[in-house]
Amino acid sequence: MKQAYLGIDVGSISTKGVIIDDDNKILSSAYIWTEGDPIGASKRLLSLLEKQFDKKNYRIVATGTTGSARKLVGTIVGATMVKNEITAHAVGTTTFYPEVRTILEIGGQDSKIILVENGVAVDYAMNTLCAAGTGAFLSSQAKRLGIEVEEIGEYAARSEHPTQIAARCTVFAESDLVHKLQMGHPREDVIAGVCNAVVANYLNNVGKGKKILSPVVFQGGVSKNSGVVAAFEKALGCKVTVDENGHLMGALGAAILARKGKGRRPFDFAVEDTEFHVREAGCGRCPNNCEIICVYSGDKLIDAWGNRCERGAVH
Amino acid sequence: MILMRDRRPEGLTVGIPQGLLYHRYSVLWSAFFKGLGITPVYSGPTSRKVLEEGAGVEVDETCLSAKIYMGHVKALIGRCDYIFVPRVDTFGHFRDMCVRFQALYDQCRNLFRSTGQKFLTYNVDGEFGITEEMAFLELGQSLGFSKGEVKKAYAAAKKEEQRAWREKLKAQEPLLKAGGTKILLSGHSYVLDDPYVGKPITDFLRSIDVTAIRADVVNRELALKKSVELSPTCKWEVSRELLGGIALYRDQVDGIILVSAFPCGPDAMVNELLTRKLKDIPLLNLVLDAQSGAAGVETRLESFVDIIRLKKGAL
Structure with a gap:
C-alpha cells in the first residue's frame, strides 16, 4: 500500500483538488465551480477525485486545504494542514518549476505576485482593497461586450491596434470602454485593450516596484485567457509560461505541504455522504x-x- | 475655544474619547486632569458598535480611525460636564500633525451641536509659538484654576508621561533581542493600539509565534533625526517618528508591516515612499477599512510570515 496526499483549493469562483503520491505525481485531479457553496462543491469534488483514484494500491494519509474557504473545508475533511493560498501557490510552483523567478497569479477576486530566488519565495504582494484587474473584471467586461469570457483570447488575437483603455480603476476602465465602443473602435481592438488594461493594472498595482525576472510562470483562472498571456509577454518582453496544471497549483501546493507537515490522518471518502x-x-x-x-x-x-x-x- | 471663565467648579467630570491622540497622550491627559481634582470619564474600548455609531455621524471621506473617534465622542455625550477634544496643529517646522487633528475640535462641536454637550480643548500651534505647556495653561485657567495650580499639575503629568514612556521603551528592548521571527509593525498608535482594529493583528501574530516590534516605540528625538535618511522632506511629526523607527530597527527584524487605516492621507504618501525605498527587506502593506473581515487580514499576515520563514528554511 503506497501513501497518497490530498490537496483541496476552495476559491471564491472555483474549487480544485488533487491527489498526489510521494513523487508529486498526480493520481487524480478535478476542477469545478464553487457556485457559492464551498461545502457542496467540496463534496462534488471529492466524488470526482474518488472515481479516478486507485484505492487498492494507495491510501490517503494527509490532507491539505487552501483558498478562501480553507478553514471551513479543512474542518469538514479533517485536514492535517490548512494554509493560505499564497504559500500553497509558492510551494506548488517551485516544486514543479525550481528555476522560476516570478509567479504571476490572477484569480477571481485576488491577484498576487510572488518573487522566487533559488527555489524559495522571497517576496510577494497581493492586491490591497480593490479587485480591479482580476477575473471578476474580465467576466463583467466580456458580458458587456456580449461575448463569453473564454472567447476573449481569440478576439484579442485578431486585433492589430489595441485600443487604449484607462487602467487605473475598474470603474473608469468600464466607462472608458463604453466610450471607446461608442466612438466606433472595433470590438477586437477594445477587447485587446481590456487585456492590456488588466496587465497594466496588475503591473502598476500588485507588481509595483517589484523586479520581474524571467522565467515567469502565470497561473490562476485568468492565465487560461490567451489574450492576457500575450499582453503580459508584450509588457514584460519575455516568455510567460502557463502550466497545463496551472489551475491546480494551489491544490498541489496544499497536498505537498500536507506531505511535508507532521500531521497524519487517514482520509475517508465517506465525508461525501455526511450531512x-x-x-x-x-x-x-x-x-x-x-x-x-x-x-x-x-x-x-x-x-x-x-x-x-x-x-x-x-x- | 473655551471662553466660559466659570468659577472654579467642584466635582467636575471630563470625558476622554479613547481614540486618535488618546493612544499617544493617555497618561498625560489623565494625570493632568486628576492633578487638578477633575474626574476623567472614559468612553470605553472600541467595539463594532462604536465604529458603526461613528461612521454614522462622521464625514464619509475621513479615515477609519476618525470614524471610530466620533463613535467614542458620541458614547460620552451626556455622561460628563465636558468632552475633551484637543487641537494639535503643529509642533514647529516640519513637525505637522495630520489636518484631522487641526479640525477635530471644531468638527466635534458642530457634529454634536444639537446635543447641548459642552466641549473642552487645548490648542498646540507651533506656527504661532503656542507650545504644549502654554496650551495646557490656557486650558486649566479657563476652568478657573490659578496659573500656579495648572503649572504644577502639568509638570507632574509630564513627569508621569515621561516615566511611562521610558518603561514602554524598556519593555521593547528584550523583544529586539528575542529569537525566532521578528516583525516591525509601523503604524499610527491609534491604529495599532486600538482594541478593535489593531489588536487582532498583534494577537494573530502572537498566535503564529511572531515577535512584534513597534516602530513608534522609539526614542522620538533620535527618530526625528534618523528619519531624514528615508525622507529629508517629510513634514508630518508622527510619520517622521515612524520613518526614524524603521531606519533604527530595520536591521534587527525579519520583515516590516506597514499598517494603515483607509484612507489615511499621510500614509498614502509615506507608505508609497517606503515601498519604493525599502528594497532589501520583506515589506507588507496592510490597509484596514471598515469592511475588511479578519480573514483577508489573516491571509495576508500568515502568507507574509510564511514567506519569511520559507526564506530562512524554517517552514
Whole structure:
C-alpha cells in the first residue's frame, strides 16, 4: 500500500483538488465551480477525485486545504494542514518549476505576485482593497461586450491596434470602454485593450516596484485567457509560461505541504455522504457582536470560529 | 475655544474619547486632569458598535480611525460636564500633525451641536509659538484654576508621561533581542493600539509565534533625526517618528508591516515612499477599512510570515 496526499483549493469562483503520491505525481485531479457553496462543491469534488483514484494500491494519509474557504473545508475533511493560498501557490510552483523567478497569479477576486530566488519565495504582494484587474473584471467586461469570457483570447488575437483603455480603476476602465465602443473602435481592438488594461493594472498595482525576472510562470483562472498571456509577454518582453496544471497549483501546493507537515490522518471518502451544515450566530455578549460560524456534522458541533475573545468561545 | 471663565467648579467630570491622540497622550491627559481634582470619564474600548455609531455621524471621506473617534465622542455625550477634544496643529517646522487633528475640535462641536454637550480643548500651534505647556495653561485657567495650580499639575503629568514612556521603551528592548521571527509593525498608535482594529493583528501574530516590534516605540528625538535618511522632506511629526523607527530597527527584524487605516492621507504618501525605498527587506502593506473581515487580514499576515520563514528554511 503506497501513501497518497490530498490537496483541496476552495476559491471564491472555483474549487480544485488533487491527489498526489510521494513523487508529486498526480493520481487524480478535478476542477469545478464553487457556485457559492464551498461545502457542496467540496463534496462534488471529492466524488470526482474518488472515481479516478486507485484505492487498492494507495491510501490517503494527509490532507491539505487552501483558498478562501480553507478553514471551513479543512474542518469538514479533517485536514492535517490548512494554509493560505499564497504559500500553497509558492510551494506548488517551485516544486514543479525550481528555476522560476516570478509567479504571476490572477484569480477571481485576488491577484498576487510572488518573487522566487533559488527555489524559495522571497517576496510577494497581493492586491490591497480593490479587485480591479482580476477575473471578476474580465467576466463583467466580456458580458458587456456580449461575448463569453473564454472567447476573449481569440478576439484579442485578431486585433492589430489595441485600443487604449484607462487602467487605473475598474470603474473608469468600464466607462472608458463604453466610450471607446461608442466612438466606433472595433470590438477586437477594445477587447485587446481590456487585456492590456488588466496587465497594466496588475503591473502598476500588485507588481509595483517589484523586479520581474524571467522565467515567469502565470497561473490562476485568468492565465487560461490567451489574450492576457500575450499582453503580459508584450509588457514584460519575455516568455510567460502557463502550466497545463496551472489551475491546480494551489491544490498541489496544499497536498505537498500536507506531505511535508507532521500531521497524519487517514482520509475517508465517506465525508461525501455526511450531512454538514453551518450556522451563523451573533455572539451578543458585548457590543462587538461577533459573527460566530458553527459547523455541524449531523447534529454534532464539530468546530466554531469568528469570535474575537473568550466570551464568544463555543464548546 | 473655551471662553466660559466659570468659577472654579467642584466635582467636575471630563470625558476622554479613547481614540486618535488618546493612544499617544493617555497618561498625560489623565494625570493632568486628576492633578487638578477633575474626574476623567472614559468612553470605553472600541467595539463594532462604536465604529458603526461613528461612521454614522462622521464625514464619509475621513479615515477609519476618525470614524471610530466620533463613535467614542458620541458614547460620552451626556455622561460628563465636558468632552475633551484637543487641537494639535503643529509642533514647529516640519513637525505637522495630520489636518484631522487641526479640525477635530471644531468638527466635534458642530457634529454634536444639537446635543447641548459642552466641549473642552487645548490648542498646540507651533506656527504661532503656542507650545504644549502654554496650551495646557490656557486650558486649566479657563476652568478657573490659578496659573500656579495648572503649572504644577502639568509638570507632574509630564513627569508621569515621561516615566511611562521610558518603561514602554524598556519593555521593547528584550523583544529586539528575542529569537525566532521578528516583525516591525509601523503604524499610527491609534491604529495599532486600538482594541478593535489593531489588536487582532498583534494577537494573530502572537498566535503564529511572531515577535512584534513597534516602530513608534522609539526614542522620538533620535527618530526625528534618523528619519531624514528615508525622507529629508517629510513634514508630518508622527510619520517622521515612524520613518526614524524603521531606519533604527530595520536591521534587527525579519520583515516590516506597514499598517494603515483607509484612507489615511499621510500614509498614502509615506507608505508609497517606503515601498519604493525599502528594497532589501520583506515589506507588507496592510490597509484596514471598515469592511475588511479578519480573514483577508489573516491571509495576508500568515502568507507574509510564511514567506519569511520559507526564506530562512524554517517552514
